[in-house]
Amino acid sequence: MNSVILAVLGVGMVLAGYFLYSQFLAKRVFKLQPKFKTPAHELSDGVDFVPTNKFVLWGHHFTSVAGAAPIVGPAVAVIWGWLPAFLWVTLGTVFFAGMHDFGAMWASVRNKGQSIGTLSGRYIGNRGRNLFLVVIFLLLLMVNAVFAVVISDLLVNQPTSVIPTWGAIVVALGIGQAIYRFKWNLPIVSLVGVVLLYALIMLGDRFPIELPETVMGLPAGAFWIVVLFIYAGIASLLPVWMLLQPRDYINGLQLFIALAILYVSILVSQPTVVAPAVNTALPEGTPSMVPLLFVTIACGAISGFHGIVSSGTSAKQLDKETDSRFVGYFGAVGEGLLALGTIIVVTAGYETLAAWQETYSAFNQGGIGAFVTAGGSVLNNGLGIPVQLSATILATMAVLFAATTMDTSVRLQRFVVAEVGQLMGFKLNTIVATVIVLTATAALAFGADPSGAGGMIIWPLFGTTNQIMAALTLAIITVMLIKRRRPYLPVLIPLLFVLTMTVYALFVQIGQFYAAGNWLLLVLDIVILVCALWVVVEAFAAMARAKNEPPEIDADVEAAEEEARVG
Incomplete structure (x- = not known):
């Protein structure tokens, strides 16, 4: 099969989701108001x-949520064939991920920028909030530990990516000063930043930095x-304006250009897809494709981590509610395009089926x-780009995605730790929490593992924890919509699907971990499963109560609708 057909179909589907379905969500479900005063x-x-x-905020958000997972997940999941991965990524982006990320941001903006964990206390209850925070903490712990290992491995195995990886920080600091302190023209600053980043990639390709086997008594990794x-x-x-935001923005531009290069x-x-549509x-x-496909590909279809970012940092920087x-x-959509590109590359980037196998x-x-x-x-x-330079571009792309996600994740986990401290009756300053x-x-x-690779021991749980987090976020959004008497089926239906597949996967993993005698993962799996199911029970009880309680009214929305009726 010609890979161009997959590319055109996939890109067309996700873009149609943005131009059509997101408009429906904005007008009928979330009812965005341009005059609403945002928490920012x-x-x-x-x-x-x-x-x-x-x-700028889109660049921060896109690179924060993308990470390495929309590359890793699809690149693993195609073992079941390209068709299941293709369908889950495209349909998941349109009806699951886009709605989830958009909805989490809207929910936070309508509640003074509160995180999804804090919102769980208001809309589900204090008991549900406490269990919710456990799931969030474990997910962020996995993100930070696993992505550090992923980045380290790339820096060791692709030493040509070292200079652009660390040089990007210097570029970002300069862009932050140029935009916020000196008020320079954004398009010009963006162009200069992108040119500098690609110059760093060329420099890194010419001058790889390879560490010795041990540095200060530690292995290179x-x-x-x-x-x-x-x-x-x-x-x-x-x-956020000094490093995090400009780093994510300029990386977002550079990474989108890299995606464009990949698709061009x-x-x-027009490579031929040599992998089978369904691998028999x-x-x-x-393991069985159902349910494991739906947790192997999390980022790129739907990811609970996105809800934490949407409500934890992005909602706090939103200039207008309509920007959400x-x-x-x-x-x-950007992440879906990355996952789609990954599927095409790893199924059509081999000469023969035997090489792929x-x-x-x-x-x-x-x-x-x-x-x-x-x-x-x-x-x-x-495009005739030398193989080594091509590898440098793609390795740098993966590193920068993972690094920007790690930047945001550490900040978010600091917020969670501070929130837990408040619940326990004491206040932690930012340094102590960090x-x-x-x-x-x-x-x-x-x-x-003294080499630092121990962070990968919980990788098998990353996908399931991520998807459980997505289901819990969707549950909160559903309660909010019911309370406001808005259409909630566009959220409830994905919630039920993700919840069913993820709980099924957690039970499958319990059996696997028990058979393998992996007691750490077994205990963590059970803790996550119990916490998640408890929160879900609380959430569905909250949905039932919300239907019988007086509706919550957004005064600005009511006023806008009344004005439209009168007009």
């Missing part, structure tokens, strides 16, 4: 609450992990390595 204005503090240009933790801690303490290469070279010759030990459609829904000789054999290798071949065949976050993450990364 009402609570402006110059640190976390900062009114932001919607294009472990050293990079320590540096990443220190950097992420510092970045989480700085005002596909259109020019699965390697021994490959572009920032939230189109942010999910050699890579996918066992479950979890795909991933970023397959994406960089196959993607390098596609870029080389399509130290607690980094200590917990380092304990996970290094506790099970």
Whole structure:
């Protein structure tokens, strides 16, 4: 099959979702109001609450939520064939992810920028909130530990990505000053920033930096992990306008250009998809596609982590409520395009079916390595970019996605730790909360493996925890819509599907972990399952109560609708 057909169909579907379905959500479900005073204005503090240009905020949001997961998940899941992965990514982006991210942002904006964890206390109850916070903490812990390992591995295995990875921080600091302190023209600043980033990629390709086997007594990978933790801690303490926001924005532009290069290469070279549509010759030990497909591909179809970002940082920077459609829904579209591109690359970037089967000789054999290798071949065949430079571009792309997600995740986990402290009756300052976050993450990364690879021991739980978080977020949005007497089926139906598949997957994993004697993952799985089911029961009880309670009224929405009727 010609890969161009998949690219055109997939891109057309997700763009149609933005131009058509998100309009329906904005007008009929969330009823966005351009005159509503957002938390960024009402609570402006110059640190976390900062009114932001919607294009800059989109860059921050897109790169924060994307991470490495929309590459890793699809690059693993195609072992079941390209068709199931393609359908889940495209339909998931349109009806699940876009609505979820958009809805979480709207819910937070309508509640003074409160995080989805705090909202669970208001709309589900204090007991549900406490259990909700447990799930959020575990998910963020996984994100921080796992992505640190992913980035470290790429820096070790692709030393040409070292200079652009760290050089991007310097570029971002300069862009932050140019936009906010000197008020320079945004398009010009953007152009200069993108040129500098690609110059760094060229420089890195010419001058790879390869660390010795041990640095300061640590293996090279472990050293990079320590540096990443220190950097992420510092970045989480700085005002968002200084580093986090401009870094995410300029990375978003650079990464979108890299996506464009990838898709243009596909259109020019038109590689044949050699992988089967549905793989009937699965390697021994490959788990069942249902339900594992729907948790293997989380980011790129629907991801609970996005709800934490939407409500934790992005909602606090929204200039106008109407911007949430572009920032939230189109942010999910960007990630869907990345996941779609990954599916095409890892199924069409091999010369023969035998070569593809050699890579996918066992479950979890795909991933970023397959994406960089196959993607390098596609870029080389399509645009004539040398294979090594192609690998540098794609490796840098993956590193920057993962790094910007880690930046945001550490900040978000600091918020969660501070919130837990308040519930326990004491206030933690930002430095103490950040130290607690980094200590917990380092304990996970290094506790099970002195090389730092211990963070990967909970990778099998990342997908299920992520999807449970998505279901819980959808439950809160559903309660809010019921209370406001708005259409709620566009949220409830995805909620029921995601919840069913994820709980099914958690039970499957319990059996696997027990059979393997993996007691740590078994205990964590049970804790997550119990907390999630408890919150779900509380949420459905809240939905039933909401139908019988007096409706919540958004005065500005009522006034706008009355004005429209009179007019």
